[in-house]
Amino acid sequence: MVTCVNDAMFPDTGKAVVTLLRRLGVDVEFPEAQTCCSQPMVNTGYLDEAVPVVRTWVQAFAGYDAVVTPSGSCAGTCRHQHGLVAERSGDPALVQAVAETGPRVHELSEFLVDVLGVTDVGAYFPHQVTYHPTCHSLRLLGVGDRPRQLLEAVRGLRLVELPEATQCCGFGGTFAMKNADTSVAMGADKARHVRETNAEVLVAGDNSCLMHIGGMLSRQQAGVRVMHLAEILAATEPDETQPVTLPDVARGKGVTT
Template identity: 75%
Template structure:
């Protein structure tokens, strides 16, 4: 049976990292999914809730539930945004005092997945037919690790890629220091944490640092670039979408 999937690109990816959601579409279609991109989608509301503007997040939650109702699955290449949907939307709907919105949130939320969860738990695959002949190391982002508890699913997917060499990242579970507005309000601390993460990545000798959230990759990648490390950062989706003869 074909799975009808809605791509939740996330506003950050849509504006700054469009190749990542494109990679998700290529990957899911290759695996036999019917993929839609609902054009009405906007922000999940995380930027409001994380900074204390819960009331302002209500319209975003209304739009999200209306846009993604009725799909078999809603898949996003972001542990951060999926974490927000799962852990914040119910609270926002209750704050709105709207029973109908609460019902809609309860109907949609169980179908929202981070990419690696969807591939491993729903489609039941780890070998997605990818080819990426490079040495990589994986950074588990805080939201995916602590809120979603994706565990080793991303590593299962990476290790099944043909041609790849996956090396362990030292102190992998330590935060990179991005944290959304934390990186602006506490810039010195954020840079120090990011520098530790960049150093650990360089020490692996990997060509590519991989993660499931482009926000963290932007932070770490900026430091790696300024250090002239020569190390690339790539989203997990882009590696999984790579095939022999394709871009790498």
């Protein structure tokens, strides 16, 4: 499940997931019928409007052994909030479909560590990195230290602690639109803590949060890039004759090293 944000704005993250999973021997399919998971509607209180979206979602992902997504917030929606929407619909068939598909949804780090049983995915990323645990992955899913386990096993990567790591970055989906001043203030705190680490790269499991923090870091000319966890885990040791380009989630110019 690529998610709306990645499909529309950060397709390299979706490609990185496919590359990584296939490298680990997983048979990956991309259902082209997939659409939004319904998170924006559910989080804003539009449960009735979310019913046809959830119905489309469960139809697209029916029958798979696992649904893997590079987003803690979308995984949390599918696993914990689709049930609320289904009950609201009064449709027993939708309730049953959600009960079958929901438990099969995994945020990427959960799938790698818990289902595949791997932490060393063969990645190589010779940079100093700090990690931001996004709210939904931390609180709704409880992914714990799984992303850190994966990062610590990446060859060449130097992981540094992010001060006040568990504080929200301020994005919060529609929250950032409706409460812009508060969102910006929270994001400024997060960006300041990122700069304090002297990291070259900020990594997280949700591009929505990285877009928010990355935009601030870019405007501050902080010299810190942001990357999704999947893109780091998909990276391998390059041909010595070829440069490595670090993408920026805010889509400024990459840095060649």
